[in-house]
Amino acid sequence: MQIITSKIDLEFDQQHVWHPYTSTINPLPCYPVESANGVYLTLEDGRKLIDGMSSWWSTIHGYNHPALNQAAKNQIDKMSHVMFGGITHEPAVELCRKLIAITPEPLQHVFLADSGSVAVEVSLKMALQYWHAKGQRRPKFLTVRHGYHGDTFAAMSVTDPDNSMHSLYKGFLPEHIFAESSERGFYEEWCESDISDFKEKLNNNKEQLAAVIIEPIVQGAGGMRIYHPMYLKRIRELCDEHDVLLIADEIATGFGRTGKMFACEHAGISPDIMCVGKALTGGYMTLSATLATKHVADTVCSGEAACFMHGPTFMGNPLACAVGNASLEILMQGNWQQQVLSIEQQLSELLPEIGQLDCVKAVRWLGAIGVVELYEPVNMAEIQKSFVDAGVWIRPFGKLIYIMPPFIITPQELSCLTVAIMRSLKPQ
Numbered sequence: 001m002q003i004i005t006s007k008i009d010l011e012f013d014q015q016h017v018w019h020p021y022t023s024t025i026n027p028l029p030c031y032p033v034e035s036a037n038g039v040y041l042t043l044e045d046g047r048k049l050i051d052g053m054s055s056w057w058s059t060i061h062g063y064n065h066p067a068l069n070q071a072a073k074n075q076i077d078k079m080s081h082v083m084f085g086g087i088t089h090e091p092a093v094e095l096c097r098k099l100i101a102i103t104p105e106p107l108q109h110v111f112l113a114d115s116g117s118v119a120v121e122v123s124l125k126m127a128l129q130y131w132h133a134k135g136q137r138r139p140k141f142l143t144v145r146h147g148y149h150g151d152t153f154a155a156m157s158v159t160d161p162d163n164s165m166h167s168l169y170k171g172f173l174p175e176h177i178f179a180e181s182s183e184r185g186f187y188e189e190w191c192e193s194d195i196s197d198f199k200e201k202l203n204n205n206k207e208q209l210a211a212v213i214i215e216p217i218v219q220g221a222g223g224m225r226i227y228h229p230m231y232l233k234r235i236r237e238l239c240d241e242h243d244v245l246l247i248a249d250e251i252a253t254g255f256g257r258t259g260k261m262f263a264c265e266h267a268g269i270s271p272d273i274m275c276v277g278k279a280l281t282g283g284y285m286t287l288s289a290t291l292a293t294k295h296v297a298d299t300v301c302s303g304e305a306a307c308f309m310h311g312p313t314f315m316g317n318p319l320a321c322a323v324g325n326a327s328l329e330i331l332m333q334g335n336w337q338q339q340v341l342s343i344e345q346q347l348s349e350l351l352p353e354i355g356q357l358d359c360v361k362a363v364r365w366l367g368a369i370g371v372v373e374l375y376e377p378v379n380m381a382e383i384q385k386s387f388v389d390a391g392v393w394i395r396p397f398g399k400l401i402y403i404m405p406p407f408i409i410t411p412q413e414l415s416c417l418t419v420a421i422m423r424s425l426k427p428q
């Protein structure tokens with residue numbers, strides 16, 4: 001058992017504070033972080049860790065960023081929040097203008113919400129209202145295995161049934177349709193048979209399908225899989241052919257992470273509805289958006305309700321929008337492209353060496369994402385400590401050790417991450 005000393009009452013934390021996917025009976029220790037700057041997290045005891053996680057895909061420009069700090073400070077002196085019903089404000093209008101400018105052309109209407117899961121709920125509700133307005137009953141969604149779309153109920157219902165333990169909620173969770181996910185990696189040769197199960201499921205269920213929902217190119221929390229762009233291209237074609245809407249969940253992949261501004265661009269497709277979140281505010285606070293084409297938005301609003309039936313209390317929060325604007329401005333200057341490309345090149349050089357280890361099943365990379373898949377699940381307590389001792393912050397899950405560092409990471413810092421992974425896996 002490791003002892004961590006802290007000013008924070010860590011015993012209270014262990015006994016009363018619930019951390020994500022953590023037992024209350026037997027919780028592993030949590031590391032107290034005091035501050036963060038650039039790519040570094042500073043622990044309370046003064047140790048500095050290179051952050052390999054971007055706080056779950058979000059902190060793309062690094063922590064404590066002067067421009068993002070300034071945007072928050074400027075906005076907080078004007079107003080932190082104001083309701084969005086019947087009221088509008090510059091930060092929200094500007095953010096929506098930028099989102100429309102950088103996402104695929106057909107997406108023209110933006111619905112702001114408070115987290116990724118809610119953006120997914122919103123996208124599913126839009127699809128249901130769309131068909132209701134057209135006088136059709138279409139209560140089902142089609143998705144693929146190994147996906148992750150969030151932890152709220154509708155989002156969970158389209159998340160991989162085994163990973164999200166659908167069995168726990170049987171009778172309450174709506175049952176949707178799952179096709180086999182693509183077996184073909186991003187850099188492998190495309191094989192048409194990869195899409196056959198999806199094609200069959202779409203064909204057999206098309207009359208009752210409201211939409212297909214999928215994470216473009218990279219399946220994140222459901223297995224860190226990086227698949228062939230043709231798979232996504234075929235899905236778009238099949239949705240068009242059978243008149244089913246396509247929802248792209250870009251919450252993890254959006255804003256440059258995969259080497260394109262949005263992962264859909266790898267396949268040259270445009271969805272009918274797109275969800276973004278995570279990096280939207282550069283990791284400062286929670287905000288998400290669901291974008292729809294004019295056709296989808298207008299159809300939704302031509303129905304019985306004459307509007308879209310959703311309105312979170314903190315919709316369009318000015319503080320979050322102001323920081324989002326500052327983050328998008330940095331992205332729109334374009335340096336991220338070179339940053340992400342260099343990360344990708346370096347990962348392509350460093351990861352294959354890790355792939356040689358006996359305990360490693362596969363390594364994969366794309367953009368600023370690197371994945372090491374093992375044969376056996378990691379020992380979380382041990383490996384977490386070994387990473388912290390090595391001066392890095394990497395949080396594996398199950399058989400997966402993965403990194404998605406802030407775009408500003410230097411080559412030296414990035415190799416510290418891969419060296420730490422290598423050392424944690426090498427037999428002593």
Ligand SMILES: *Cc1c(COP(=O)(O)O)cnc(C)c1O
Nearest residue numbers: 115116117148149150220251252
């Ligand atoms: C994280 C994630 C979500 C959920 O976002 P939250 O902000 O955690 O609710 C949904 N979809 C994908 C692809 C994600 O990676």
